[in-house]
Amino acid sequence: MEKIMEAVFGEKNDFKSWIELVKIVSGNFPGLDLECYKNILIEKIEKKETLVIKDGEKVVGALAFSYEEKEISFLAVNPEHRSKGIGLKLVKKVISLFPLGTKVTVxxxxxxxxxxxxxxxxxxxxxxxxxxxxxxxxxxCQEFIYIVK
Known part of the structure; x- marks a missing residue:
């Protein structure tokens, strides 16, 4: 079994690789405006509201969220790296960033x-x-809810 890489906060040097991942999975995100998304991503990276899992320097899993809205706003895993636990690792990491009792939505x-x-x-x-x-x-669509325990 392959080792699952660590989920860490995204950084400015992850931007290009993150956008490459977005282009690969964009068909799964109705209404995605890439130019608008790029601007939002820059803000989210600066606010420490992104998590990544990388294979070397390549972003293979990405999650964006909002502390204020208490929501996951984006989650993607490169199709070549699916079924390795990457998505679950990102979701568990983001949940751990919120206080007990917080209602997190997606x-x-x-x-x-x-x-x-x-x-x-x-x-x-x-x-x-x-x-x-x-x-x-x-x-x-449907909203999903998690109460942090």
Whole structure:
């Protein structure tokens, strides 16, 4: 079994590799505007609201979140590195950054949407519960909720 790399805060020198990952997985993110995303990513890196797992210098797993909104806003794992525990490691790390009792949310695909099967399994494995059904960028989604223990 391969060693799972460590989840650490993203840094400015991770930006280019992170964007390369975003380009690979962009089809899974309805409404993603890459130029707008780049600006947000720079801010999030500066605010220590990004986590990465790297293979050498290459970002193979990336997670963006908000301390203020208490939410995971982006999670992606390079398709070549899936099923290695990278996504779960990132989610567990972000949960550990919030105080006990905090309600952390994430928006993902609804049940029955094959694009979201793996994401839904991951969040459930991490202990998230299904929440309300919503629509984001004209796409049917669902909120998942985790109460930090």
């Amino acid at each position: 928006i993902t695909y609804r049940a029955g949407d094959e694009k979201g099967e793996n994401a839904r399994k991951l969040y459930k494995k991490a202990g998230f519960s299904e929440g309300r059904l919503i629509t984001v960028f004209d796409y049917p």
